[in-house]
Amino acid sequence: MNPGSPSGAWIDLTHSVHPGMPTWDDAEPAVLRTVCEIGPGCPVRVSHISMGAHTGTHLDAPAHFLSGGAMVEDLSLDDLIGPAWVVETGDARVVDAALLESLDLPTGVARLLFRTSSTTRDLMSHPKFDRTYAGLDESGARWIAERGGVQLVGFDYLSVQAYDASDETHKVLLGEGVVLVEGLDLSRVRTGWYELVCLPLLARGLEGAPARVVARPL
Numbered sequence: 001m002n003p004g005s006p007s008g009a010w011i012d013l014t015h016s017v018h019p020g021m022p023t024w025d026d027a028e029p030a031v032l033r034t035v036c037e038i039g040p041g042c043p044v045r046v047s048h049i050s051m052g053a054h055t056g057t058h059l060d061a062p063a064h065f066l067s068g069g070a071m072v073e074d075l076s077l078d079d080l081i082g083p084a085w086v087v088e089t090g091d092a093r094v095v096d097a098a099l100l101e102s103l104d105l106p107t108g109v110a111r112l113l114f115r116t117s118s119t120t121r122d123l124m125s126h127p128k129f130d131r132t133y134a135g136l137d138e139s140g141a142r143w144i145a146e147r148g149g150v151q152l153v154g155f156d157y158l159s160v161q162a163y164d165a166s167d168e169t170h171k172v173l174l175g176e177g178v179v180l181v182e183g184l185d186l187s188r189v190r191t192g193w194y195e196l197v198c199l200p201l202l203a204r205g206l207e208g209a210p211a212r213v214v215a216r217p218l
Contacts, residue, residue, distance in 0.1 A: 001106045003083045003193035008217040011194075013113075013184045014057040017049070017210070020127045024158060027052050053208040054158070059200050060180040063207035065170045070177075072206045079151040079179050083218060084111035084196035086189050089134065091117050094162045097139035111152040111196055112144070113215075115186040118157040124183065135162035141172040152198070154181035154213075184213060193218040 015021065017030050030051035036042040054060070059080075062069030087103055089095055095114060105112070116134035123130050135155060136144075144150050153160055153173060160180045161169040173180060181198055195216050200209035 001108050003085075003218040006195055006216050006218060010214045010216045011188050013186060013189070013213040013215055014211070015124050015183055015185050017051060017056050021056055022124060022127055022129050022158065023052070023055060025129050027054070030055050051210070053206050053210070054182070056210060057183040057185065057213055058181075058208055058210045059198065060160075060170070060174065060182065060208045061206070062174040062177065064180075065167065065174050069174065069207075071204070072200050072209045073202060073204055075179060075200070079177075080196075080198040080200075082110060082151075082196060084113050084152070084154075084194050084215065085109045086113045086115055086186065086191055086194060088115045088191050089117070093117070093132065093134050094165070095134065095136045095140045097143040100140055100143045106193075108149065110149055111154070112150060113154040113181075113184065113186060113189075113194075113196070114156065114160075115189065115191075116156055118155070119186050122187075123157055124185065129158070131163040133157035133159070133163065135165065136160055136169050137162055137165040138168045138172065141169045144178070145172050145176045150176075150178055152179045152181060152196075154184050154198075156184045156186045158183050181211065181213065189215065 033048045036046040061072045118133045198213045200211040
């Protein structure tokens with residue numbers, strides 16, 4: 001299916017990094033610190049940032065779950081940039097194969113962004129990690145993998161995988177070379193085609209990295 005040409009302004013799908021944003025229970029919160037402020041003895045303002053690679057809006061490379069898997073620097077820009085289909089999943093907590101089958105996705109979709117109840121509940125604005133976020137289970141991951149041609153899957157909370165789902169959910173998709181983008185801000189998009197640009201921090205030897213993600217309607 002031909003999604004058409006750009007027809008609107010760019011929309012930022014990235015949550016800004018700040019100390020009060022949610023993180024996994026065992027992760028350290030982001031720290032942003034001013035090292036030097038402009039004034040006597042300091043001609044410039046300098047800041048220091050400390051955070052985990054899976055903080056806020058970020059992506060997972062295969063090495064996150066697969067021993068010897070590709071790192072962030074190995075990912076292809078052709079996977080990270082191009083037409084994406086935003087799909088809304090309503091109140092579902094678990095995105096499984098049966099739900100995916102019912103969504104009537106267009107043919108030829110290479111990038112799928114899931115706008116779930118995590119967006120309508122505004123979970124990324126709550127400092128405390130919420131285990132009730134919406135995500136895929138293993139059957140949903142296998143449905144996507146078996147569909148073929150999907151290069152990128154994105155969700156609107158800190159994992160594409162539902163909290164109680166098997167880690168096979170990640171492994172199935174990463175094993176097929178699917179890039180996983182997590183912590184997206186999908187509050188300003190609805191079902192439809194978008195031109196997507198997802199650019200992770202380029203650092204060597206990382207299994208995941210914060211990313212700036214933008215989109216515009218097609």
